Amino acid sequence: MIISENKPMSEILGFLKNAEKVVLVGCNQCAATCKSGGTEEVLKMKEALESEGKTVLGYTILDPACNLLKSKKDLKALKTEIADADAVLSLACGDGTQTIVKNLKKKAVYPANNTMFIGETKRVGEFEEACKACGQCELGWTGGICPVTVCAKGLINGACGGAKNGKCEISQENDCAWVMIYERLKEIDQLDNLLEMRPMKDYSKQNNPRYLNIKQKQQQKASAKA
């Protein structure tokens, strides 16, 4: 899931300083779970903006915002309001917001959220970063714990000497990823993995922007075989 949180109201009002009439767009997936862009938050935002003297012409909760074709279709329901509005405020993640931008060519679209990381819900309202989308997943030999994300240095050959009492050198709040990986590998009887020399990580797989076209890839594979 993409974890996001609302920006401070002052920043949002800064974006909207020249906008009187506004349309709000939320997202019913990640942003709803993060309590940063579901129905509840969009309604709260509506109230907050109205108390600042803005007019909210309408709102919609996309499901999800990040599907280009689907959000294009769903935004059509608000076509007139959007045409009338000075700005659209998106309560989706950065990705969802950009999808909305692509669908609203001539309209100013502003983000109401900060997009923070890819992670999981630990419990309601508590999230933890889990994956940096490094393009070459290492979980297969680490017992399913990500060294790229969970280790503060992103080490791939085992622990640095910095952990104390199982906590990372950068913060006593964080468990050392490599102590966790060690414990986990011990449990599943794969400790030998820690002795294996890992090849230097290929960071070219992380170069931006990345792109994936499954159909094209399959065709390339097929033509390579032929």
Add this chain to the structure above:
Amino acid sequence: MSLLRETLESGKFAVTTEMAPPKGTDLSHLVECAKPLVGRVHAANVTDFQSAVMRTTSLATCKILKDVGLEPVLQMTGRDRNRIAIQGEMLSAGVFGIKNMLALTGDHTVVGDHPQAKGVFDLDCIGILQTAETLMDGKDLVGNELKGSPEFYLGASVTPEYAPIEIQLMKMQKKINAGAKFFQTQAVYDIEHMREFRKLTRHMNCKVLAGIVPLKSPGMAKFMTANVPGIFVPDNQIERLRAVGKENWVSEGIKMAGEFIRQLREEDLCDGVHIMAIGAEENVPAILDEAGL
């Protein structure tokens, strides 16, 4: 061949010390500290932006020490350089005839004086060792031929008081497989821990230099035990220091370090020592005197 390598490989007890480059361009104090050590230590290890604090580089300082007549050990961390910069730095060390290198992952940027900096960590210490081996073979990491290659005696670090110790032992073995010939340990104070560590590592194909950090005050000892990973000062040593009174702390710390080195030698618990005076490099000769070295 480097003097450090010659010393360790011939089975002699090696002594290395640590020098921190200054924050600034004035290296005169460092050079003053280095001069009396020529002929007394086998090498001086120059820290690489230690604790992630910005300073003059290890490479430049190594060159200055070499000119004074002290054999340098270049430290190379993965925090600040990607694999292009690391290789370039290693070649530059080769240009200066620097023949020892210690590979470290490096402390995280957030613990240093520029916490806003982007940590690099393109290669970890294993990758740095592998890179050095590759360059020594006359090739770069992507297989290009080099016009002349460096020659290094490679080292790495280990923390004997890490828990669980298996993590460090496995990584130590990996570092050996990647090219490390000698290890410098985190500061140790408890002889029992060194006995245990020797037992656990005796079969490994490497030399071990025990890390010695002379205590300067009971407060420092307590602080390190509480905050520095892998450092543990036994209570009776803190007590001994406290008992001599404030004006004698430093001299007592020097004495304790000297005694500890003697004991390590007598019991053959390491192949040498690495003395880290941390800002009091001028005390190193006194420690060596106490240790009878």
